[in-house]
Amino acid sequence: MSDHAPEPRERLLWPILIPVAVLVVIGAILFLFSRxxxxxxxxxxxxxxxxxxxxxxxxxxVVASRPQVTGASLLSMVGGVTGIAMLTGGLALLLGQPTQEAQPVIVALTAPKGAATNGFQTKSLSAPAAYPFTIAFTNDDTGVQHNVVVAAQKTADPTGAIAAGQPVLGVATVDVPVSPLTAGSYYFFCEFHPTTMFGTLTVAGPPPAPGAPAGPVITAQDQKFSPTTLDVASGQPTTITFDNEDPGVLHNIQFFSDKDYTTSIYKGPDVTGVASAQYQLPALGPGTYYFHCDYHPTTMQGTITVAKSGGGSSPSGASSASSSSPSG
Structure with a gap:
């Protein structure tokens, strides 16, 4: 009697356990397949x-066409589906890997207050050769019209320019796309104030590698920067990738030569998270520089130490920078 007592219970459990186990296995397969x-x-x-x-x-x-659907039939179906999913998934991974695209290059340029008299925020821009880039032009000169024009040589005439941004009445921002240029020096200016607002665009170096950030990366998350310190060597401009991980929140990075944040050397374009942009920091001389987010300056700030070329090691992933010394 005791040997046969569990049979009714087993008969009740197996019809429940088998479908549940099959569903669990199918769910696991679907999850892995979705990855x-x-x-x-x-x-x-x-x-x-x-x-x-x-x-x-x-x-x-095929399984349903059988006169009786048994547990073995269900298991064979799961096994067959698993094998097909593994085979097709493997082929998809082998043949369908997405090609990695190089990071877009954004070069920031600002017309500060009084730009008509004092000029652009910087007289030096840099961009990679043979690669398209965008000049993110910000006009902070309230009520004054400015634009940015890129030409092959020094001129005050926008006719025949390589790229010409639309006029911007401050305060506003506009993107100026520039087609790939060969290595060399180019000229940029404001067509409304060409005698005071001008500078040199240096095109040199390779474009950013596909799938990899060019140079150091500064991440904004929970309204904080990470890292808050960077070390770069002097010698050439630095490309900084700014990664804003705060969804729907507006951040940027502005760089200064003094710890009071009064003398700007570069202002990066605004980035609304989640998104990223590349900043082309101009060549800097040895010294300590400072940066913060214009929208959250008390919680988002940091420093950049520029060492002499060959005078110290820079961290992994850091690009070089050189030329002008900090004023503060």
Whole structure:
């Protein structure tokens, strides 16, 4: 009697346990399969999903056509679907990996208050050769019209310019796209105040590597910068990747030569999270520089130490910078 007592219970449990176990296994397979689809191109993901869906229907129809659907039949169906998912997922990972694109290059330029008399915030810009970039032009000169024009040589005439931004009545910002340029020196100016607002655009060096940030990375998260200190060597401009991880929050980075944050050397364009941009910090001389977010200056600030070329090691991933010395 005792040997046969558990049979009714087993008969009640197995019809429940088998489908539940099958559902758990299917759920795990679907989760892992979704991770594969997220790592491939949209086209490869669509094709892979359709192939697996068609295979599931085919296997299910074969199982359903049997006179009696047993636990073994269900297990064979799960095994077949798993094998098909693994095969198609593997092929998708092998053939459908998305190509990594190089980071966009954004060069910031600002017309501060009194720019018509004192000129742009900087007279020196830099950009990579043979690679498109964007000049993020900010006019902080309230009620005064400015723009930025890029030309092959020094001129006050925007006719035939390489790129010409639309006039901006301050305070406002506009993006000026520039097509790939060969290495060399170019000229930029404001067509409304060409005698006082001008500078040199140096085009040199390779574009940023696909999938990799060019130079140091500063991250904004929870209205704090990370890291708050950077070390770069003098010698050439520095490309800084600014990564704003605060969803829907506006941040930027402005760099100064003094700890009172009064003498600006570079103002990066605004970035609304989650997004990133590349800042082309001009060449700097040895010394300590300071940066903060214009919108959260008390909680988001840091320092940059510029060492002499060959006079010290810079951290992994840091680019170089040189030329003008800090005034503070």
């Amino acid at each position: 594969v689809l997220l790592r491939v191109t949209p086209t490869a993901a669509t094709i892979t999903a359709l192939v697996v869906a068609a295979s599931i229907l085919a296997v299910a129809s």
